[in-house]
Amino acid sequence: xxxxxxxxETEMLARFAEGVADVADAMAMTYFRKPLDVEKKSDLxxxxxxxxxxxxxxxxxxxxxxxxxGILGEEHENARLDAQYVWVLDPIxxxxxxxxxxxxxxxxxxxxxxxxxxxxxxxxxxxxxxxTGLRGRPSTFNGEPCRTSHxxxxxxxxLYTTTPDAFxxxxxxxxxxxxxxxxxxxxGGDCYGYGLLASGxxxxxxxxxxxPYDYMALVxxxxxxxxxxxxxxxxxxxxxxxxxxxxxxxxxxxAQALGALS
Numbered sequence: 001x002x003x004x005x006x007x008x009e010t011e012m013l014a015r016f017a018e019g020v021a022d023v024a025d026a027m028a029m030t031y032f033r034k035p036l037d038v039e040k041k042s043d044l045x046x047x048x049x050x051x052x053x054x055x056x057x058x059x060x061x062x063x064x065x066x067x068x069x070g071i072l073g074e075e076h077e078n079a080r081l082d083a084q085y086v087w088v089l090d091p092i093x094x095x096x097x098x099x100x101x102x103x104x105x106x107x108x109x110x111x112x113x114x115x116x117x118x119x120x121x122x123x124x125x126x127x128x129x130x131x132t133g134l135r136g137r138p139s140t141f142n143g144e145p146c147r148t149s150h151x152x153x154x155x156x157x158x159l160y161t162t163t164p165d166a167f168x169x170x171x172x173x174x175x176x177x178x179x180x181x182x183x184x185x186x187x188g189g190d191c192y193g194y195g196l197l198a199s200g201x202x203x204x205x206x207x208x209x210x211x212p213y214d215y216m217a218l219v220x221x222x223x224x225x226x227x228x229x230x231x232x233x234x235x236x237x238x239x240x241x242x243x244x245x246x247x248x249x250x251x252x253x254x255a256q257a258l259g260a261l262s
Contacts, residue, residue: 003081003219004169005136005137006058006134006135006136007136010118010119010134011134011234011246011253012134012138013064013085013111013118013119013133013183014134015110016061016065016118017109017119017121018121018132019061019072019131020061020062020109021109021121021123023057023058023059023061023097023177024057024091024107024108024109024123025123025125026125026127027048027050027053027057028054028092028098028105028107028125029051029125029126031048031049031098032050032098032101032103032126033101036048036049036050036078036099036112037049043209045095045096045106046095046096046099046233047095048092048095048098048099051074051075051091051092051095052075052076052091053093054092054107054140054212055073055074055075055076055089055090055091056075056076056247058073058081058089058109059071059073059076059089060092060152061212062087064094065127066087068080068083068084068085069083069085069086069087069111070082070085070086070087070091070129071086072086072087072088072089072212072213072239073088073089073090073091073213074089074211074213075091075215076092077116077195078111078125080128081239084113084114085111085112085113085213086104086112086115086239087109087110087112087121088108088109088110088111088112088212088213088216088217088239089108089109089110089213090107090108090191090213090214090217091104091107092103092106092107093107093190093213093214094106094190094191094192095104095106096257097188097190100142102188102216103124103126103127104124104189104190104192104198104234105124105125105126105186105190105191105192106121106122106123106124106125106190106191106192106195106208107124107125108120108121108122108123108165108213108214108216108217108218109123109222110192110216110217110219111209111242112216113241115238115239116135117133117135117216117219118134118135118216118220119132119133119134119135119220120132120133120216120217120218120220120221120258121129121217121218121221122192122195122198122217122218122221124191124192126140129141129142129195130142130222131146131194131195131198131199131225132223133198133220133221133223133225134220135224137224138223138224138225139198139220139222139223139225140253141195141198141199145225146164146199146200146225147199147200147201148198148222148225148226148227148249148250149162149198149200149201149202149227149249149250150250151203151247151249151253152250152252152253153184153253154178154181154182154253154260155181155183156183156203157182157183157184157203157204157253158182158183158184158185158186158201158202158203158204159173159178159179159184159185159188159192159202159204159205159206160185160187160188160189160192160196160204160205160206161185161187161193161204161205161206161207162187162188162189162190162203162207163187163188164180164187166207166208167246168208169211171208171244172184174232174260175206176259177204177249177261178204178259178260178261182203182204191214191218192223193205193216194222194229194247194256195221196217196251197222197225197227197247197248197249198221198222198225198227198247199225201219202249203248203249203253204246204248204249204253204257205245205246205247206232206245206246206247207244207245207255208243208245209242209243210230210243210244210245211219211243212238212239212241214241214243214245215237215241215243215245216237218229218245218247219237220234222247226249226250227247227248227249227254228247228248228250228251228254229242229245229246229247229248230254230258231245231246232246232248232258232261233258234250234254234258246258246261
């Protein structure tokens with residue numbers, strides 16, 4: 001388990017981020033399971049007035065508190081991405097779940113320092129569940145330490161992905177190759193699956209076609225809980241990663257999964 005080496009500055013950023021998550025979660029619940037105007041973006045993914053309003057509020061809070069920090073979000077224009085600190089925001093991760101009434105969507109918040117995640121938050125508004133990861137400190141679930149599972153063999157592992165529709169032909173073949181070697185595979189969850197991995201309920205998550213706002217908040221949470229999260233080649237995730245994500249409960253399981261994908 002990681003030692004407590006979190007700096008006071010990171011702790012301050014984390015307190016601020018928790019407050020932003022509280023506001024975002026409360027806003028999301030005012031829209032959830034209510035009539036919504038659903039539009040299609042250029043990539044054909046859905047967006048609602050809730051996504052845009054929540055991200056605008058999150059951005060306003062960051063600009064007011066940290067005017068020199070950068071912001072990368074899903075719904076609004078990026079700003080100051082060359083700054084030392086960059087916030088990465090997804091106001092509603094799992095918009096398809098959100099608009100269809102499924103309570104597994106989440107709020108994602110990350111803060112990067114020189115490209116490395118200092119903190120990450122996965123917050124699930126309908127259930128009140130929240131995972132928080134801080135660089136140099138064990139991750140927590142609703143304030144209590146959480147830990148990934150100790151399963152180290154693919155044959156024992158539970159594998160999740162949000163939807164098989166996200167894979168292209170080659171990716172689908174790789175997913176099928178991996179999933180034939182595990183104990184169980186399940187679909188759905190969006191960011192919720194990564195929270196379940198951090199708490200030891202899920203052992204592997206494999207996805208593609210993700211954007212930085214989909215995965216940067218996951219890094220600190222997964223790593224601080226004892227897990228490993230990289231791209232499909234085993235490289236660290238960053239703002240310029242191609243969006244293929246593999247998360248595992250531990251290094252041994254991650255290495256086996258990478259082997260299955262190669």
